[in-house]
Amino acid sequence: MAKLTFKTDYCKGCGLCVDACPKKLLQLAKDKINKKRHHPAEITDEAACVGCASCAMMCPDCIIKVER
Template sequence: MARVEVDDFFCKGCGLCVDVCPVHILELDNAVITAKGYHPAHCIDKDRCTGCASCALMCPDAAITVWR
């Protein structure tokens, strides 16, 4: 089963991963603010992750790891 992990330390909340996810399981977490002042992305349904890694490829800060 695939899963996606977002490292809050590196995520700047740009939303590119949210836009590119084909199954729409990523969103910006408006309830969390990182030490740098950003709303990081997070996975809202880990069971639906297909492991395509589009989010990781799109991330400009390499904050996303996809496990297949």
């Protein structure tokens, strides 16, 4: 199981990580708004994450830390 840490307040809600995830585990949190006034990215099912770090590679703002 992998652990993802998001620097939520740095997220600009571009959604590139959502598309990059091969298992489609990420989404933009529609019910949350961060300091930058965006819907931040979040993981829906951390237990299913394999920690491939595709989302972190794709994130233009470098907000995702991946641990395995």
